[in-house]
Amino acid sequence: MSDSSVAVHGETNDPALRHHFATEEQQRNASSLGMWIFLGTEVMFFGGLFCAYLIYRHSYFGDFGAASKSIDAALGGTNTAVLICSSLTVVLAIWAAQTAQRTLMIAMLILTMLFGLAFLGIKGKEYKDKFVEHHVPGASFSFEHEEIPGHPDQFANPQHAEIFFALYFIMTGLHALHMIVGLGIFTWLLIMAWKGRFTPHYHTPLEIGGLYWHFVDIVWIYLFPLLYLIDRHP
């Protein structure tokens, strides 16, 4: 059973090097490519939803505008800022790992997770608001007498508005689910960091975990304007 690494710069028997890889560089490149491809599948996954949303948005523009008006853009905007900050803290955590600043790395990881929790908390508030206003699709859904933005004499079609909310909950819900998974991943990264597993030489899990987190951030950056900022009139 050989560790048949082509011994370069004397890096044999590194515990982080798995047996089927010849070099650490190969392992790192493979992990990185693997995560990028996985993110590609996630793009297609969300893509189907975005496609459905955009088609209905085009067909039911006014009704979707009215429904969009009823979700809180201030909260959504805050969440956008929260996530962008959290991506910054991820990058700082990785930089800290690269420069052997353990305390900073751990602090940034914790901060990232706090931002993530804040995001989920704000989302929770939004969902609760929708529940209270009877905008959750289902038996108790109600969207009567809501004006279409820009057409003060016209009311939105409740059925079409219900489609908006169905897609809203599915899209943001799926996104939130990914956030929760992200928090799980970062919990594990935090534990590894605490145990001193990350060095300037090896911090691949941080990098690919960071990639995942950035992706979840980017999905939100698309979701926010599409859902919240359509046809906003002051």
Place this chain on the structure above:
Amino acid sequence: MFNNFPLWPDRASTAAGNVDALFIFLLIVSGLMTLLIFVAIVYFAARYRHRPGVLAEQIEGSTPLEITWSIIPLGVFMVIFVWGAVVYFKSRTPPRDSTEVYVVAKQWMWKLEHAEGQREINELHVPVGRDVKLIMTSQDVIHSFFVPAFRMKQDVVPGRYTVAWFHATKVGTYHLFCTQYCGTQHSGMIGDIVVMDPAQYEAWMSGGSTGPLSASGEKIFAELGCATCHRSDTQGRGPNLQGVFGKPVQLEDGRMVTADENYVRESILDPGSKIVKGFKPVMPTFQGLVSEEQLNALVAYVKSLAQPGAPGTKTAMAEPSGGSSQAQPQGSKVQ
């Protein structure tokens, strides 16, 4: 062919000949290609069978050959494509002045109503030699109206009209099948198309009709109070419907759509989606208040207003597609 063992379907419409011609061409092309490949394989496998001491000759390839056998098939494919597209265009473009029949599909039967008023279940009587246009919708799930002898098929979709047409050329009775899986009795949702010679058809027509569909539509129009707003002058809160059908309509938001069957249907069920320019969005929705048959009658009535005075069934539009504009079909349905 054999009676109990037919190998080719009846040809009973003008389209059948066109489709069969293309199909036979495809059979010939495929047959030749298959023969070519089979003969090549059998010949090479035999001729170059392994013999001791005889080595295979390593041939890398031949770019000219690759290009040739890419271009030639592509050329043949393009011929087939164009031919197929021409046949298809024709089959999806009902001629003007077609006799119209409204079809409502439901689990698991076909309900048909001639514009002249006759109703049928699972059977459609038509005269030979006349263009017949079917305006179809479903009450529940997707079905498909398929008449093999006419080489005609069109999915029947809930929530909108789809259209098909045929021109029967042979008297006789032909199978009608539902061919989009629709539940338990999908294989029972079958019927007959009865093609009759014109005299017999007239005789059949005169028995048992409740009057033309457009007349029923006129009654419903009155009963539901449509006339209150849609007056036959310019004073109404809704547009005057005289002469509207088949013509372009300018909407509030600037779009231009054509008033076809799907437009009329949508205007009744979802009036807010297309407001005519100059009018306010005050029309209530009638979703849930009218059945598919009543909708058909109303559409027939609005059509009849296209020629004031004549209870005609003139259609200006080739096919309803959710209100088509000049540039491309628009509307609330995914194309």
Place this chain on the structure above:
Amino acid sequence: MATATTQPVERENYLNKEYGVGSWLLTTDHKRIALLYLISITFFFFIGGFFALLIRLELLTPASDLVQADTYNKLFTMHGQVMVFFFLIPSIPAVLGNFLVPMMIGAKDLAFPRINLLSWYIYIVAGILILHCMLTGGVDTGWTFYTPFSTAFSNTKVIEAGLAIFVSGFSSILTGLNFVVTIHRMRAPGMTWSRLPLFIWAHYATSIIQILGTPVIAITLVLVVAERALHLGIFDPKLGGDPLLFQHLFWFYSHPAVYIMILPSMGVVTEIIACFSRKRIFGYSFVAFSSIAIAVFGFLVWAHHMFVAGISVYAAVIFSILSYAVAVPSAVKVFNWTATLYKGSIHYDAPMLYAFGFLGLFTMGGLTGLFLAALGVNVHVHDTYFVIAHFHYIMVGGAVMGYLGGMHFWWPKISGKLYPEGWARLAALIVFIGFNLTFFPQFVLGYLGMPRRYADYSHMPEFQVLNVLSTAGATVLGVGYLLPMLYFLWSMRYGKPAPDNPWNAAGLEWKSTSPPPTFNFEEEPVVTWEAYNYDELDAPNKQEVPIVG
């Protein structure tokens, strides 16, 4: 000390390295995982085949007298779902691909061995879900799940079936992901892209489709399940939704899915034809790029399943012309395979018989695709038995023949035993005859107008003779499939031990022992020769080409 026997001492290999259920269920060895998949997909193949048998038995007589209509509707639905998602899509990639991809490129394992095992467990979870669904009532929507029937009208276990297929998709995605990373990053020194066996190119193209396409069916099923469970209106016209949107989303994956099912088989056939003609494949680069072209173009043609669905004439025309474009690379491959036979030195072993069968049947199936892409003809034959015959020619006559050919070709490598050649050739012949008898009559039935998914045709008794022929063929086909199962199992115990390279084939996998050791090669190979170097392998004064630099 070894005693003097005529049997060599059995070397340590991946099969005997460790024993015990745990060593199999927790393995990360790609070869063991391949065998785990082999057992699972064979199981589902026979389940799907059993449903097919019931369908064909029912169709012996016009009346719906064997099973009730509802049961029949469940039978064809579950036949389709099991065969597509639990047999065809995993089959070659998860069994032969898993086993061979690392070996063919000179690697010790796939890039992510634990994810490989995870993908099998995901498949098993999905399999349990679908089995449970079938045993507690089944689903009757057709494998295509069209709305609003599936979301608002069916009384069967649509949600469970949808979830099972949703889960199975992740198994497919992870396999594809693993292959792409492995092929990019783990090729042995000297194994350049142009030296890769075409089996690898085929799996690379397949993996691209798995990665990009499967997530779309996943989200579509999420929407269907959500709609059904929560009475939403995304696809239901009564609630403002659009049933055609479902069809577009569904076919966006399900068309490329058919290329997932056929591309690996094309890769297998390429290897077999090269080996048993003793020469390099004619037009290597063209075959390689055709695989990629098929994968790319395959994403552009989905609405050719919707020509009569109510799409616009203009959309139909675009999808028709694109469908002809995707036919060209497949035609190019058929020509290249045939040209490879020219001036070859051809052997008729069982794998080659399966490859011949593939060539004939795939050609016929592919040509009937031209019929379907022709708009004018499509209107008549859509949703009839013509379509059923077309896709079975490709999936059974093509993909399954390739799968069986590959199983025979690599069986000695996988098991270390030789299968009985006489029985194998007989089985190949039986399969070929049975297949044609089953499915050729269906082309005629389709043009006559017999619709798909009909339990009862008592009003059309003129369809009976062709149906009887088809059922007779199905019985023969069933026997043909049973035989390999039996003699492969037999060979594991009683088969002759296989040499390292019984076919004197090219390819790194043959330079290892049969069966291979756990880490595939004693030392990492260094490749200095081109693929398909049959001239060197057959040279009269053959030098053993060293594989270690």
